[in-house]
Amino acid sequence: xxxxxxxxxxxxxxxxxxxxxxxxxxxVAKDSIMAVFVMIVIMLLxxxxxxxxxxxxxxxxxxxxxxxxxxxFFLFEVLRVMRNVPKFTPMATIGxxxxxxxxxxxxxxYDRSPERLxxxxxxxxxxxxxxxxxxxxxxxxxxxxxxxxxxxxxVPAGLNKAQRAVFMAGEVIVxxxxxxxxxxxxxxxxxxxGPPLTHIGSRRAAAAIAQTLKNPTAPMPSxxxxxxxxxxxxxxxxxxxxxxx
Amino acid sequence: MPMPKLLKRxxxxxxxxxxxxxxxxxxxxxxxxxxxxxxxxTQVSQGLRWMMFRKVPKGINWxxxxxxxxxxxxxxxAVTGVFLAMYYRPSVTGGAYESIRNINDNVFLGQFVxxxxxxxxxxxxxxxxxxxxxxxxxGAYKYPRELxxxxxxxxxxxxxxxxxxxxxLPFDQRSYWAxxxxxxxxxTAPFLGPYIGDFLRGGPEFGATTLSRFYAIHMMLIPGLMAxxxxxxxxxxxxxxxxxxxxxxxxxxxxxxxxxxx
Numbered sequence: 105x106x107x108x109x110x111x112x113x114x115x116x117x118x119x120x121x122x123x124x125x126x127x128x129x130x131x132v133a134k135d136s137i138m139a140v141f142v143m144i145v146i147m148l149l150x151x152x153x154x155x156x157x158x159x160x161x162x163x164x165x166x167x168x169x170x171x172x173x174x175x176x177f178f179l180f181e182v183l184r185v186m187r188n189v190p191k192f193t194p195m196a197t198i199g200x201x202x203x204x205x206x207x208x209x210x211x212x213x214y215d216r217s218p219e220r221l222x223x224x225x226x227x228x229x230x231x232x233x234x235x236x237x238x239x240x241x242x243x244x245x246x247x248x249x250x251x252x253x254x255x256x257x258x259v260p261a262g263l264n265k266a267q268r269a270v271f272m273a274g275e276v277i278v279x280x281x282x283x284x285x286x287x288x289x290x291x292x293x294x295x296x297x298g299p300p301l302t303h304i305g306s307r308r309a310a311a312a313i314a315q316t317l318k319n320p321t322a323p324m325p326s327x328x329x330x331x332x333x334x335x336x337x338x339x340x341x342x343x344x345x346x347x348x349x
Numbered sequence: 350m351p352m353p354k355l356l357k358r359x360x361x362x363x364x365x366x367x368x369x370x371x372x373x374x375x376x377x378x379x380x381x382x383x384x385x386x387x388x389x390x391t392q393v394s395q396g397l398r399w400m401m402f403r404k405v406p407k408g409i410n411w412x413x414x415x416x417x418x419x420x421x422x423x424x425x426x427a428v429t430g431v432f433l434a435m436y437y438r439p440s441v442t443g444g445a446y447e448s449i450r451n452i453n454d455n456v457f458l459g460q461f462v463x464x465x466x467x468x469x470x471x472x473x474x475x476x477x478x479x480x481x482x483x484x485x486x487x488g489a490y491k492y493p494r495e496l497x498x499x500x501x502x503x504x505x506x507x508x509x510x511x512x513x514x515x516x517x518l519p520f521d522q523r524s525y526w527a528x529x530x531x532x533x534x535x536x537t538a539p540f541l542g543p544y545i546g547d548f549l550r551g552g553p554e555f556g557a558t559t560l561s562r563f564y565a566i567h568m569m570l571i572p573g574l575m576a577x578x579x580x581x582x583x584x585x586x587x588x589x590x591x592x593x594x595x596x597x598x599x600x601x602x603x604x605x606x607x608x609x610x611x
Contacts, residue, residue: 120597124406125404132401139421141418146468149468150461155460159522161521169526173470204539205506208375211485220487
């Protein structure tokens with residue numbers, strides 16, 4: 105905005121203000137009604153949902169799945185999407201949010217056009233709507249993300265009912281054992297340090313898989329104990345992995 | 350606009366006839382004397398008149414109440430927070446968790462106030478984003494209100510920081526692990542990251558000092574900053590005037606139109 109546009113705006117604004125009404129009681133009345141409405145909503149939320157307390161802190165647990173409050177889901181989702189490229193994790197966690205905040209912060213300094221009507225600011229309209237859509241989408245998918253301790257793969261075609269049950273059982277064991285901490289399984293788990301297991305069944309025979317599970321390369325934990333204490337579970341695990349083709 | 354009858358000064362009695370005062374009149378008179386005494390020294394009525402009777406432009410609609418609604422949610426957080434602080438103990442070993450349990454289970458209306466604080470946070474975040482959307486789409490951040498916008502963005506960041514620091518305080522599993530993740534995320538920032546992490550944890554390990562640190566940040570540092578910035582934000586809103594809806598055009602003043610007609 106140049107000097108003439110600034111003066112034009114101030115003049116126009118002074119006229120509009122002059123045609124307006126006094127703050128008290130007109131604006132105060134609207135604000136008060138809104139305040140009462142906000143208060144009622146907060147009280148209703150409190151009465152309906154309360155403030156339940158989860159289990160007490162246990163710093164030694166390793167299976168707890170931390171979740172942020174809903175208004176951080178979009179950040180959480182950015183982090184989750186970027187988890188398979190560890191090189192870019194700082195970019196997802198710090199870079200993108202910081203850049204967005206700086207962009208918001210400096211908005212009036214780089215958008216200096218005198219036009220205020222949104223229909224005549226196509227770029228602002230598009231970027232505003234895109235930002236809202238992005239945040240809404242990320243919040244939604246962040247809210248619907250399953251626990252990382254859960255593995256969810258499509259059941260391969262061509263399995264009969266009993267085989268399908270074994271597949272499902274093996275999937276649960278993989279989730280419980282935390283394999284996806286180091287292995288990628290379809291859209292679940294982390295890519296590394298272990299090799300991806302999405303198609304492990306086409307690369308290794310069942311016997312080889314069982315052998316690796318019992319006698320793995322460090323730092324992978326051995327499943328020899330599971331094979332001893334619960335051979336059925338171990339067999340399901342091996343069958344599940346060799347079904348991944 | 351004519352002044353409402355209540356706000357008018359009572360007409361003073363003529364000096365030569367001292368009318369006897371009834372008790373009600375005497376009380377009113379005493380009240381007015383106190384108000385006058387304060388006003389004579391602070392001149393607050395001048396400022397109040399400026400604040401309350403300034404004009405707001407034509408066409409103000411309900412979207413314009415979002416800012417004050419956000420402030421109201423902040424006040425709700427402040428009041429409920431004070432009551433929670435009366436019962437809360439920021440101690441890892443001495444029962445942060447137990448004190449919240451006590452608030453929920455034993456204190457009169459405890460869970461209700463705790464719930465209002467918890468859900469008030471969500472309501473405040475929604476309102477602050479709606480308010481920001483209104484300001485963005487109405488182009489209200491443009492000249493001369495740039496600084497108001499910048500302060501508003503700082504308030505948004507501080508509100509999110511309140512959400513983050515407050516999440517730890519109940520000290521249940523969820524808050525503990527989510528905060529560990531949050532602090533670790535801060536740690537990954539380039540250059541400053543490790544220092545921010547150490548500052549938040551109060552050392553290299555997540556421990557007893559971390560909780561009291563989060564508590565102090567959550568109930569002293571950030572609320573103080575926010576109250577000051579809200580005051581400045583409001584002052585600018587009053588000083589510069591509430592922005593007019595962008596689709597309105599002012600009528601040319603009478604004098605100009607007459608000249609055109611001639």
